[in-house]
Amino acid sequence: MRLSRFPLATTKETPADAEVVSHRLMLRAGMIRKLGSGLYTWLPLGLRVLQKVEAIVRAEMNRAGAFEVLVPPEVPAELWQESGRWDKYGPELLRFKDRHGREFIIGPTHEEVITDLARRDVRSYKQLPLNYYQIQTKFRDEIRPRFGVMRGREFLMKDAYSFHMDEADLVREYQNMRATYTRIFNRVGVEFRAVKADSGAIGGDRSEEFHVLANSGEDLLAVSDQSNYAANIEAAETRALSTRAAASAAVERVATPTQKTCEEVAALLKVALETTVKLIVVKAREGGLIALAIRGDHVLNTVKAEKHPRVAAPLTLASDAEIQAAFGCEPGFLGPVFADGTNAVPVLADHAAATLADFVCGANLAGFHLRGANWGRDAAEPETADLRNAVAGDPSPDGQGVLKLVRGIEVGHIFQLGKLYTNALKMTVLDADGKEVTPEMGCYGIGVTRIVAAVIEQRNDDKGIVWPDAIAPFRVLICPIGTDKSEAAKATAEKLYNELHTAGIEVLLDDRGLRPGPMFADADLIGVPHRVVIGDKGLAQNQFEYKRRDAAVAQMIPATTEAVLALLRA
């Protein structure tokens, strides 16, 4: 491709609303342009990258034995009503009516549609297993789109859905997809990690996320420093850190007139935050309230809390009035120690909070906290559960090493759904004995659009993007210097361009006749992995200047096409 004919849309200045580096660079490099909130047009340069990622995903899915389909993005409401998700999904689901007043949605995901497809066509166990996938535009009306295409409302997604006669086969395919995803991200050329995850809105039993590791990631991951244990913070298990010591102090009431948070109380009493306990009061599943006890330095994990059988889902905090009625004081002074004769609110304690002895907590009396409180003596022995977020330094749940926290960008998610959707949509097939069986189902998503942004987050420098070869918009950029004066530079560049092109290399020739400054600035910004500079200086010694985008310095190479090709193969 000749740059003089390519609609390169690089800019020196950055549009004001770009916060993260990938958004900034995608705008500056001219990969995308914004159309509306969370909506982006892909320009030729960006689209080439997007399609490269898409091609890798498609090739690996095909290789894994999945079959590509394409379903409409618009889905009749009936299917979503049948699965129950019409009511479960909130305003994130884009709904609309056609001219006849029929209701539709734009699919944010397609479990229903593919299950519907499969239940019509699949009648026999001989047709299973089956894995359908598609690469298609999805729409999710995000509360707050941000970070460019990283969290847009419209995005390209690869979603796959598999059907199986039994759980063992589902697990087999799940592992197959896990291996496929690993191949995909390896081929893309990005550093990633598979982590245990919460299955969220899709539902199901077991799931793992694939994260590109980047400091700007929106997700926190807990990874072991000694084993391959890795989990999203939402799903990282925690357990008791020690056994509880015997009570050694008498419980004592202390005045804390304005200190409402554990931090303030700990500072006032000059005790470690780790020896304080806070209560978070939520609605109980069986009605009424339940208090969640968390160590002062820990953070409640809402996903875990919501899953607990005694906690109402969705997690709902008690109102101040409800707290006042139940505890007899305002929030800020709550604790698990109830005076005799009062109606104690049931307490569910996180393992770490439950192993504290002589702890500090609210006195259930405005302006006072307790010091030297103990479970089983002052407070009732609580039911315990895993309720908190893991923190750096926690022992790894697999018993090997300790956890550290890293940031990641979720680019893939695989689920064992079980019979969630096949049951809801009444899909059955006949087994070998002629009996109707409800198939097991798995689903597997990859955010194709997001991969592009995530790779940039991981691979950039102060000058621009540093593409891995596999998804770069072009592999080689030829920069002839002083073409208005040097016929040799111009002709040599043309020759190299033609020969690389003939060799099947995606090559870009900067024939715009720019001065070197702007030419190199564009080259670095758009991040083409290999650059060949051709000028009189080098040609005098029969040399090209070659520089990898990710290398610190350039090197001189023989001025031949073969020399360049050899470097590309390396």
Next chain:
RNA sequence: CGGGGCGUAGCUCAGCUUGGUAGAGCGCUUGCUUCGGGAGCAAGAGGUCGCAGGUUCAAUUCCUGUCGCCCCGACCA
């Protein structure tokens, strides 16, 4: 959805407080010079000041409404 902010040239912004019919830098076009890391000089093109009302002799400026966009907020006991 609550709170805050912003809509003026292709981009980044100034002007508005104190109304008098619009500017800078970058980019773009042309010419000359320059030419190994975002050049210089000169001449030019380019704006319904988001939209709709209102006040006024006069509105980019003041008022009201509306649309769009951005930021913060669902871990607090």
